[in-house]
Amino acid sequence: MQTALAALLSAALVASHSTALTAADADSGDKWVQLTPAGTFSGRNGQGPWVTGDKASMEQIVANSRQYAGSTDLAIDYDHQAVFGAIPGVGGKAPAAGWIKELKVQNDGIYGRVEWTKGAAIAIKRKEYRYLSPVFFHEKTTGRVLAIRMAGLTNTPNLDLVAVAASALFPLDNPTGDSMDKILTALGLAKGTTEDGIVAAINAHLISSTAIAKAAGLTETAKPAEILTAINSIVADRTRLATAAGLTADAKADDIVTAVQSAIAGKVDPTKFVPIAIVTDLQGDLKKLREDLTADKATEAVNSAIEAGKIAPAQKDWALGYAKADLKAFDTFVGNAPVMTASQIRTAKKPDGENAELSDSDLAVCNAMGLDPKKFAETLKFNKETA
Structure with missing residues (x-):
């Protein structure tokens, strides 16, 4: 946008407007001084009209001015010497009378916070200089103000600065003014x-x-x-x-x-890669093989425990479930279990009649603990009925 702004301003005309100064404007400390009025205005000699518009338009002018100035302050010179000094062959010194440190928008126009030099402050108090003439860029056809260029202390305000070459302010490769067309x-x-x-x-x-x-x-x-x-x-x-x-x-x-x-x-090596479906089937077969092998080892361990008298035949189903779930733990249990007596191993005869509800495991418990199967059955029935 800096290039676009420079090209836009380089194609604009430069004009000035004047503001009357009083001794109070040169008192010690920075002072806010009006640079342009709001809306539409003309110069003291009838030049214009120029347009700053409403607050939003003036805010854009301030933004353009800040972008144009960059990190430098806008200068205030004497009698626009800085502007005329830019013309080849004219020369001359252009000492600063002050610096515009800040810009702001108010209802009645754009203001600048000015820091005067000691010499300029004395000249204003002595009324040696009475006017501040800001220089701004504007569109030729509409008079719309684009940006504030600088300002000058002068006694002949409202100078016609159209003759000042824009290329002196914005050096261009092409001085004919067609940079905007290139953009x-x-x-x-x-x-x-x-x-x-x-x-x-x-x-x-x-x-x-x-x-x-x-x-x-x-x-x-x-x-x-x-x-x-x-x-x-x-x-x-x-x-x-x-x-x-x-x-x-x-x-x-x-x-x-x-x-x-x-x-x-087309470059897959069948000796190194197999389809995923085959791998899945192999995994399933391997799982089943492991389960079958575990079941065989569990059955063998249970049968051996029964033969050794460590568990009763009536406990076979329970023992198989235990061995399949954790064969190592089952082997430890069998190793620590005592050898059962013949009466404990023998499966008791189920009682007749209404008490013949004991399972083989129940009968094995009765044998192992020396309990009367009939009374045990009655106890179980009573517990069920009172539960």
Whole structure:
């Protein structure tokens, strides 16, 4: 935008307006002095009209002025010597009378916070200088004020500064004034496009640049050179992939993907790779084999424990479940269990009648603990009924 602003101002005319000063304006300390009025105004000698517009328009003028000044203060000279000194062949000194340190907008116009030099403050108090004549850029046809250039202490305000070469303020490669046309061409705009159209085009380019940066895997604040490097790298990688797949450099992305997939599929070594379905089936078979082997070992361990008299035959189902779940723990249990007596191992006869509800495991418990199966059955029945 700095280049666009410079080109826009370089094509503008320079004019001045005057503000009367009093001794109070030169008192010690910085003073706020009106530089331009609000709305539409003309010079003391009838020049103009010039337009600063409403508050929003004046805020834009202040913003343009700050951007034009950059890190420097706007100068106040004597009798516009700084401006005339810019014309080849005129020369002359241009000492500063003061500096505009800050700009602000009020309802009645644009004001500058001025820091006077000691000599200028004395001259104003003595009424040796009575007027402050700010210099501003404006459009020739509409008179719209664009930016404040500087100001001068003068007794002949409202000077016609149109003859001052704009290129003396903004050095250009082309002094004929067609820089704006170059900007419009670079933005793809037609000659005569308004400032709003230029701003809209620049914003559109900024948005596009941000989107491209994101797509290239960069941050939104990536510089154009970084974006260009990333894109060139992506294009180079894409070209190498296309060439490796046997395609031309301008092949479409889908064609490159298809070619690469086909190439990979055609080069699979069947001695090193097997289909996933076969692997899944093998995993299932291996799991079943392990389960069968575990069941066989559990059955063998239970049968051995029964033969050794460590568990009763009636406990076989329980023992098989235990051994299948944790064979090592079952072996430890059997190793610590005492050898059962013959009466404990023998399966008791189930009682007749209504008490014949004991399972083999119940009978094994009765045998192991020397309990009467009939009474044990009655106890179980009673517990069920009272539960």
